[in-house]
Amino acid sequence: MTTTPTTNATGSTAxxxxxxxxxxxxxGKRQRTHPLFWVGLALLSLVIILPLLYMxxxxxxSVQESQTVPPTFWPGEPSLRAFQTxxxxxxxxxxxxxLANSLIAATFHAALVVVICSMAGYALARMEFPFKKxxxxxIIATLFLPPFIxxxxxxxxxxxxxxxxxxxxxxxxxxxxxxGVFFMRQFFSTFPVxxxxxxxxDGAGPWKTFTSIVLPNSRAALVTLxxxxxxxxxxxxxxxxYVLFSPERLTLPVGLSxxxxxxTVDYPVIMAGAALAAIPVLILFVFVQxxxxxxxxxxxxxx
Amino acid sequence: xxxxxxxxxxxxxxxxxxxxxxxxxxxxxYGSWATPxxxxxxxxxxxxxxxxxxxxxxxxxxxxxxxxxxxxxxxVGLENYTALFDSSSVQFEPFWDSIRxxxxxxxxxxxxxxxLPLGLAVLLNRKFPGRxxxxxxxxxxxxxxxxxxxLMWRYLLDPSFGAVNGLLNAVGLPSVNWITExxxxxxxxxxxxxxxxxxxxAIIYLAGLGDISAEQYEAAELDGASKWQQFxxxxxxxxxxxxxFVITTTILASANMFGQSxxxxxGAPGTSTRTAIIEITERGLSQYRMGxxxxxxxxxxxxxxxxxxLNFYLLREKK
Numbered sequence: 001m002t003t004t005p006t007t008n009a010t011g012s013t014a015x016x017x018x019x020x021x022x023x024x025x026x027x028g029k030r031q032r033t034h035p036l037f038w039v040g041l042a043l044l045s046l047v048i049i050l051p052l053l054y055m056x057x058x059x060x061x062s063v064q065e066s067q068t069v070p071p072t073f074w075p076g077e078p079s080l081r082a083f084q085t086x087x088x089x090x091x092x093x094x095x096x097x098x099l100a101n102s103l104i105a106a107t108f109h110a111a112l113v114v115v116i117c118s119m120a121g122y123a124l125a126r127m128e129f130p131f132k133k134x135x136x137x138x139i140i141a142t143l144f145l146p147p148f149i150x151x152x153x154x155x156x157x158x159x160x161x162x163x164x165x166x167x168x169x170x171x172x173x174x175x176x177x178x179x180g181v182f183f184m185r186q187f188f189s190t191f192p193v194x195x196x197x198x199x200x201x202d203g204a205g206p207w208k209t210f211t212s213i214v215l216p217n218s219r220a221a222l223v224t225l226x227x228x229x230x231x232x233x234x235x236x237x238x239x240x241x242y243v244l245f246s247p248e249r250l251t252l253p254v255g256l257s258x259x260x261x262x263x264t265v266d267y268p269v270i271m272a273g274a275a276l277a278a279i280p281v282l283i284l285f286v287f288v289q290x291x292x293x294x295x296x297x298x299x300x301x302x303x
Numbered sequence: 304x305x306x307x308x309x310x311x312x313x314x315x316x317x318x319x320x321x322x323x324x325x326x327x328x329x330x331x332x333y334g335s336w337a338t339p340x341x342x343x344x345x346x347x348x349x350x351x352x353x354x355x356x357x358x359x360x361x362x363x364x365x366x367x368x369x370x371x372x373x374x375x376x377x378x379v380g381l382e383n384y385t386a387l388f389d390s391s392s393v394q395f396e397p398f399w400d401s402i403r404x405x406x407x408x409x410x411x412x413x414x415x416x417x418x419l420p421l422g423l424a425v426l427l428n429r430k431f432p433g434r435x436x437x438x439x440x441x442x443x444x445x446x447x448x449x450x451x452x453x454l455m456w457r458y459l460l461d462p463s464f465g466a467v468n469g470l471l472n473a474v475g476l477p478s479v480n481w482i483t484e485x486x487x488x489x490x491x492x493x494x495x496x497x498x499x500x501x502x503x504x505a506i507i508y509l510a511g512l513g514d515i516s517a518e519q520y521e522a523a524e525l526d527g528a529s530k531w532q533q534f535x536x537x538x539x540x541x542x543x544x545x546x547x548f549v550i551t552t553t554i555l556a557s558a559n560m561f562g563q564s565x566x567x568x569x570g571a572p573g574t575s576t577r578t579a580i581i582e583i584t585e586r587g588l589s590q591y592r593m594g595x596x597x598x599x600x601x602x603x604x605x606x607x608x609x610x611x612x613l614n615f616y617l618l619r620e621k622k
Contacts, residue, residue: 037429037431040426045437045440048441048443048444048498051455051498054459066458067464069469069472070469070473071464071469116345116349119342120342122342123340129340132339138355142350144611145604146555146558146559146600148580148584148604149357149597149600149604150357151600152361152588152597153357153358153360153361153364153597154353159371173353175353176352176354178350231446235449237562238580242588242589252450253450256451256454259454260457270458271454274450277447277448282446289435292442292446293438293439296442296503296506297506299548
């Protein structure tokens, strides 16, 4: 769980399983980095970092200071007023509740995806049964259907179950997506059969083999899928806006968009809310960035 | 779930138990005929409920005057579809305006979203200290999600006191109405999207670059190829499969644009940045005219399907 280049280089080879890291390194050795390269890289990084820093700093400004022309960068008189408003004074914007809702939804969603997709992916990778190819084909085909065609019918289906305005409305439909199954199936297809065979010789049944041999040796893929699912759910925006209504049921992204309506000109409060949503994922990202990046990188190679 | 699955497989006795020690009747893993279905069951329940049923049910909804709040949902046949192609209907103008807005955004954003991340990936593909740090930095905006990014840029792009205009003024340039005037509104939305997602495509390119063998570059260098020639003749052809993936997914992602417009311009100026997804979701899930919205979503899906096929065909043909 460090971010040193060495760990990450090893980690990436372990996940992708091809020799990319070595070939990059070999080629890289001959390249010399020009001073201009560093200047360019530093400028580009500032373009990414400065807006985020400005957002955070604005949260500590007064309303007046957030609207001064020319704008200030550092808060003249730093205050926690925006956070106080957000946390304690506004009953219609229970931000800490939204934070908790987001955490609960994203955690349950990620856990659910990993459990059901690894089971289904394993069956599709390793077991034989009638119409297996057809089933896999149907699952894959749905990857190509645009998500918006499911919104109207899923709204009605959630309503039929009585799940509108509950966290189930944002935990379950997304977990039915085909990506996780595809991702796990591809991973299990490359898993060495010998390990499973030796487990079988020891008398282990399929479930035992799966839980005690296959899963413990698939940690990288499982973590990648967990993290990608968590982030996708944490940031989910378009559907949650319409299936969550009550102030205390909202997730952070939905709540934030309502803040924009309620605090039109109080940018410190809005930026405090945005920063509150940004900081947990940025911290998480620092620890798991190699899994996220490897997961995204592999999607292009496979696709 | 685990308990049921275990007992389900163990309880199945007789011939299956007898052959357990010897051979695998079902490919790599051993078990009864029911084992694969038990492994698939939890996922399939969700898949059928939230993917298969809605895919069919949505078409059914689109054939009705389907108002979520009203008990009666009269069958109207293809009326919701024909209305989209009939200029006298109520839906006609908002629908095609939103399609045009989406098309403008796709055309304006996709070239940048394909080329700029490639440049970044080539830059990051070198070996230098801190490479992982920079790679993570450029990817970071993407993990923040559109809600945070949208609110942040709405403030930064504010016409009267935003930091972007502040920066322009500081170097002697006039202020720009970033969100209230065209073409600036489109420039803002494209710019924010680039800022938000540049790391995503760059990471995919980086993986592709890593798959091009060093030998190919060495051979090109022996032949006296310049850096640019190497890029043109080794890097670009080597990236072709990744490129097809990036172009296709980027077109689809841009066609699905929602949050940036919803939060930054709120469809303004006028309705010029009101995208198709905003039109569909507002009509269906806010005004609850769900039959009309479902019909729109299928028409849009067909358009996107045609574009994806065309794009795939064009990229394949060149080879």
